[in-house]
Amino acid sequence: MTIAEKELVIREEFENFEDWLEKYNYLIEMGKDLPLIDEKYKIKSNLISGCQSSVWLHAEYRDGKIYFTADSDAVITKGIVNLLIRVLSGRTADEILDAKLDFIDEIGLKEHLSPTRSNGLVSMIKQMKLYALAFKAKYESSERESK
Amino acid sequence: MGFDIQNVRGNFPILRRKVYEKQLVYLDNAATTQKPDMVIDRLNNFYSYENSNVHRGIHHLSQEATACFEEARDYVQKFLNAHSRNEIIFTRGTTESINLVAQSFGRKFINPGDEVLISQMEHHSNIVPWQMICEERGARLLVVPITESAELNMKAFEKMLSDKTRIVAITHVSNTLGTINPVDIIVKLAHRVGARVLIDGAQAIAHLPIDLQNLDCDFYCFSGHKVYGPTGIGVLYGKVELLEEMLPYQCGGEMISEVTFEKTTFNELPYKFEAGTPNIAGALGLHSALLYLDRLGIRQAAAHEDEVFKYALDKLGQIDQIIIYSRAQHKTTSLSFNLKGVHPYDVGSIIDKFAVAVRTGHLCTQPLTRIFQVPGFVRASFAVYNTTEEVDIFINAVIQAKSMLMS
Incomplete structure (x- = not known):
């Protein structure tokens, strides 16, 4: 499934909800379901602190793809972290770098991605893209050189 | 009414x-209060019909703006029951007021080995400026603890006071806990050891009547926007004898008396601390806000x-x-x-x-x-x-x- 297809799935999930209450209940459920980051990665260097809530993000590069695990201290933030991971984890660096993530806006959660909200999410997306860039530079440029 | x-x-x-x-x-x-019509109309009217820079202008509009600006100062003085209009300095807000005192008072009066007292319930604005000046001057920052019931631990406070204490900087009302501190007692105890007292009045100004001659603190600060006034305008009250001794915080126009390339002499109070064009509309808006509160x-x-x-x-x-x-x-x-x-x-x-x-x-x-x-x-x-x-x-x-x- 491409990123666009995955985003479409999530958009369809959210279309069923009649109001913000149902949406938030779903987010909270997803927050609780988030596969927790391995405790050993819940360290200060993986912490993205916002004024409001904080996010831990870990990234790994395996066989040309990048895998993210994450956690947050706030459950609604965690729900959105879950959505972002569903879309961006297990992708190539280029896919991650090209992802626009418009679906967050389309499912009506834009306010949580506002930089002024300071909940760690905007910085988390930035960090995910930085990981993609760094892994790409580290693994993919050396591949090119060895060829 | x-x-x-x-x-x-x-x-x-x-x-x-x-x-x-x-x-x-x-x-x-x-965080900030909403604004009544009276304040909004005042800003609107100033920019629509009265806008001009204050002081030194000899044209009619400038004289009018100057008069309004200085009337605002008079009203603040009255509102706080300060001793003199020269004790009222317009700033951008509480944060700038505290920074002004930390820098200007600190450089003049805080020396290596001296102590500055703050409390655990201070807003960052009443912590960081003191941390910086203490570091610069080789002084120690002491923090008065709070009790289980979210009140200032007055016993600890009394013990921490000494002849090394240069200044006590305490909030009148905690922005987080709502606690009203016994500022009158704090001032008396601090003065007994010869320390000066700055009160952060940001959260008090809209809720408590302030009488500075009675309170006798050395500095009092508040922001206009927390008392139904505009953002970007605030007040520093300081006792004249202290303000006279302190050097300017920022330099530029307005705060000078005479400038040559060799030496500049400074303007008199309160202008010495008001470098640059002030927030004129803000001061007029603040005047209206205080007037509004007074009428209520x-x-x-x-x-x-x-x-x-x-x-x-x-x-x-x-x-x-x-x-x-x-x-x-x-x-x-x-x-x-x-x-x-x-x-x-x-x-x-x-x-x-x-x-x-x-x-x-x-x-x-x-x-x-x-x-x-x-x-x-x-x-x-x-x-x-x-x-x-x-x-x-x-x-x-x-x-x-x-x-x-x-x-």
């Missing part, structure tokens, strides 16, 4: 607006706020598994709380959907989050236009948040 809440609400146009198609309930007054009667306003606040405390206290941090005996209208084990961001995000504006986070008091071992707080803070009906909407939102987050 009698206190009529519906009349008061009618003075604030923003209260008629809707958020998420619901009536706005604004309970973030400790600050005591009547406070009595109304207290009623709404007590109602909110009572209702919130009835909810199971709520932790309330505003527990001091004497407090004003900041109500900080958490749902047990629930992140304040989650609670705030849900309350927001009810068009209720509350604040969440560390509230610029990170040391307090460490003391209470929480990631932050949810804070509802009240002003003169809030009602018990609004409290009911807020309480309903909290109950909804609880059922969504704690099930």
Whole structure:
């Protein structure tokens, strides 16, 4: 499934909800379901602190793809972290770098991605893209050189 | 005039607006208060018909603007019952006022080995400027602890005072806990050891009558926007004898007397501390805001706020598994709380959907989050236009948040 297809799935999930209450209940459920980051990665260097809530993000590069695990201290933030991971984890660096993530806006959660909200999410997306860039530079440029 | 809440609400146009198609309930007054027509009209009129730079202009408009600007200063002096108009310095707000004192007073009077006293309940604005000047001058920053009941530990305070104490910088009212500190006693005790006292009045100015001649503190600061005035204007009150000895904080136009390339002599008070073109409209807006509050009667306003606040405390206290941090005996209208084990961001995000504006986070008091071992707080803070009906909407939102987050 491409990123666009995955985003479409999530958009369809959210279309069923009649109001913000149902949406938030779903987010909270997803927050609780988030596969927790391995405790050993819940360290200060993986912490993205916002004024409001904080996010831990870990990234790994395996066989040309990048895998993210994450956690947050706030459950609604965690729900959105879950959505972002569903879309961006297990992708190539280029896919991650090209992802626009418009679906967050389309499912009506834009306010949580506002930089002024300071909940760690905007910085988390930035960090995910930085990981993609760094892994790409580290693994993919050396591949090119060895060829 | 009698206190009529519906009349008061009618003075604030923003209260008629809707958020998420619901009536706005604004309970973030400790962050900033809304503005009455009187203030909005004053700003509008100034920019529409009176705009001109103040001081030194000989044309008619400039003289008019200068007169209004200086009338605003006179009114602030009266409002605070300061001794002289020269003790009223216009700044951008409380933060700038404190920075001004930390820098100007600090460079003149704080020396290696001296001590500066603050408290655990200070806003970052009354912590960081002192940390910086202490580091620069080789002085020590001492922190007065708070008690279980969120009050200043006065026994500890008394013990920490010594002849090394140069200045005590304490908030009048805690922005997070709502605690009203016994500033009159603090001033007396500090003066006894020869220390100066700065009171951060940001959270007091809209709720408590201030009488500086009686209080006798050396510096008092507040922001216009927390007392129904515009943002970007604030006040530093300082005793003349201290301000006279302190050097300017910023340099430029307005604050000089004579400039040659060899030496500059400084203007007299209060202009010595007002470099550059001041926030003229802001000062006029602040004048209108204080006039508004005076016409309502600050005591009547406070009595109304207290009623709404007590109602909110009572209702919130009835909810199971709520932790309330505003527990001091004497407090004003900041109500900080958490749902047990629930992140304040989650609670705030849900309350927001009810068009209720509350604040969440560390509230610029990170040391307090460490003391209470929480990631932050949810804070509802009240002003003169809030009602018990609004409290009911807020309480309903909290109950909804609880059922969504704690099930």
